[in-house]
Amino acid sequence: xxxxxxxxxxxxxKNYYNLAADLPFQLSPPLHxxxxxxxxxxxxxxxxxxxxxxxxxxxxAEIPIPDPVREAYAIYRPTPMIRATRLEKALNTPAKIYYxxxxxxxxxxxxxxxxxxxxxxxxxxxxxxxxTETGAGQxxxxxxxxxNLFELDCTVYxxxxxxxxxxxxxxxxxMYGAEIYASPSERTQSGRNVLKAFPDSPGSLGIAISEAIxxxxxxxxxxxxxxxxxxxxxxxxxxxxxxxxxxxxxxxDYPDVVIGCHGGGSNFxxxxxxxxxxxxxxxxxDIIAVEPExxxxxxxxxxxxxxxxxxxFTPLMRMYTLGxxxxxxxxxxxxxxxHGAAPMVSAxxxxxxxxxxxxxxxxxxxGARLFTxxxxxxxxxESSHAVQMAIIEAEKAREEGKEKTILxxxxxxxxxDMSAYAE
Ligand SMILES: Cc1ncc(COP(=O)(O)O)c(C=O)c1O
Numbered sequence: 001x002x003x004x005x006x007x008x009x010x011x012x013x014k015n016y017y018n019l020a021a022d023l024p025f026q027l028s029p030p031l032h033x034x035x036x037x038x039x040x041x042x043x044x045x046x047x048x049x050x051x052x053x054x055x056x057x058x059x060x061a062e063i064p065i066p067d068p069v070r071e072a073y074a075i076y077r078p079t080p081m082i083r084a085t086r087l088e089k090a091l092n093t094p095a096k097i098y099y100x101x102x103x104x105x106x107x108x109x110x111x112x113x114x115x116x117x118x119x120x121x122x123x124x125x126x127x128x129x130x131x132t133e134t135g136a137g138q139x140x141x142x143x144x145x146x147x148n149l150f151e152l153d154c155t156v157y158x159x160x161x162x163x164x165x166x167x168x169x170x171x172x173x174x175m176y177g178a179e180i181y182a183s184p185s186e187r188t189q190s191g192r193n194v195l196k197a198f199p200d201s202p203g204s205l206g207i208a209i210s211e212a213i214x215x216x217x218x219x220x221x222x223x224x225x226x227x228x229x230x231x232x233x234x235x236x237x238x239x240x241x242x243x244x245x246x247x248x249x250x251x252x253d254y255p256d257v258v259i260g261c262h263g264g265g266s267n268f269x270x271x272x273x274x275x276x277x278x279x280x281x282x283x284x285x286d287i288i289a290v291e292p293e294x295x296x297x298x299x300x301x302x303x304x305x306x307x308x309x310x311x312x313f314t315p316l317m318r319m320y321t322l323g324x325x326x327x328x329x330x331x332x333x334x335x336x337x338x339h340g341a342a343p344m345v346s347a348x349x350x351x352x353x354x355x356x357x358x359x360x361x362x363x364x365x366x367g368a369r370l371f372t373x374x375x376x377x378x379x380x381x382e383s384s385h386a387v388q389m390a391i392i393e394a395e396k397a398r399e400e401g402k403e404k405t406i407l408x409x410x411x412x413x414x415x416x417d418m419s420a421y422a423e
Contacts, residue, residue, distance in 0.1 A: 017061065017062065051121040098406070099408050108413050122225070138382075184207050227264070291336060320341045322339045335382040368414070
């Protein structure tokens with residue numbers, strides 16, 4: 001049995017998979033905050049290029065991946081699937097544990113999968129500059145990387161607490177040629193409003209999104225890019241699960257359990273949505289999103305229409321939310337500090353096609369420690385939530401004496417998160 005299941009570059013998927021095509025229920029549309037009517041393409045065109053707006057609204061199952069995007073993916077894709085044999089042994093479990101490793105991308109996580117696509121579509125429509133937010137810095141460095149590939153300028157608003165905790169992400173973003181500011185900042189009205197009320201605000205993804213959108217609205221050739229939550233972002237990430245399905249076939253296995261950590265929903269959707277399609281078609285798969293106890297959007301949030309950002313620039317989206325002005329506690333897994341959840345993930349949770357669990361930071365980090373000692377890869381603090389949930393499921397299999405196949409997404413490495421582990 002091979003430890004790693006590798007694909008060749010010709011196996012990079014030719015299409016993204018759009019779960020909206022197969023859902024056995026209607027998705028609630030995003031609403032204009034003023035009129036409360038569904039938003040149309042024109043409402044979104046000031047901040048997104050038309051190709052992405054079309055993807056956002058599409059119900060077509062297969063959306064072709066342009067050749068220049070597949071060529072850019074080839075730098076790091078297909079990513080390996082690895083059997084965690086040493087972890088299985090340490091747990092003395094009959095379960096087989098596989099993980100899809102997205103940490104080999106240049107930025108160290110799954111985020112370039114959508115950053116490359118977004119930069120490409122923007123470039124094709126004449127955008128000169130992309131502006132974005134970032135939590136832990138994985139998304140900001142991915143967009144900076146992708147903008148550099150397609151010769152676009154890039155500005156990143158990084159949540160203040162992560163900006164202070166992870167100075168090397170700032171350096172990385174600068175290395176790719178992008179500008180970066182701690183958020184809340186004095187550069188935007190939304191930032192200034194927060195600083196006036198809370199001068200020591202640690203920031204939040206919601207605030208940083210408001211700042212980025214505000215700046216993007218000021219120039220016609222500037223657009224905004226979001227690293228999670230929206231349908232088109234989740235769509236781009238499905239290449240993870242599509243590759244994983246081929247790799248599982250090669251391994252001659254099929255997952256009983258599929259796990260991803262959950263911040264806004266993109267890496268979870270990436271690994272899970274191609275399997276949600278199979279679940280809709282009758283397969284018995286336990287699909288689990290894992291979030292931190294301190295920001296329990298899916299497990300304790302309300303399912304209602306809310307803004308995606310703090311200042312209320314985005315359309316209202318029907319999603320699990322802790323409230324758009326909720327400032328999550330400061331935690332090391334900065335990428336999981338988001339008040340909302342992807343509307344499509346929210347809808348499949350509501351319709352029992354998946355479940356959600358929370359973990360304490362101690363539990364997640366104990367999983368990261370065992371994984372590091374057995375498999376050698378230090379997971380991103382966000383990804384450590386998926387690692388620990390895989391461990392919990394493998395322990396359950398041992399207790400029940402069941403042979404189970406567990407697949408989880410290792411969404412990123414933690415080599416720039418050492419201060420978190422040191423603490
Ligand atoms: C490594 C990693 N995993 C997961 C996440 C959570 O985001 P999402 O839920 O969109 O995958 C982030 C966000 O920054 C991240 O950096």
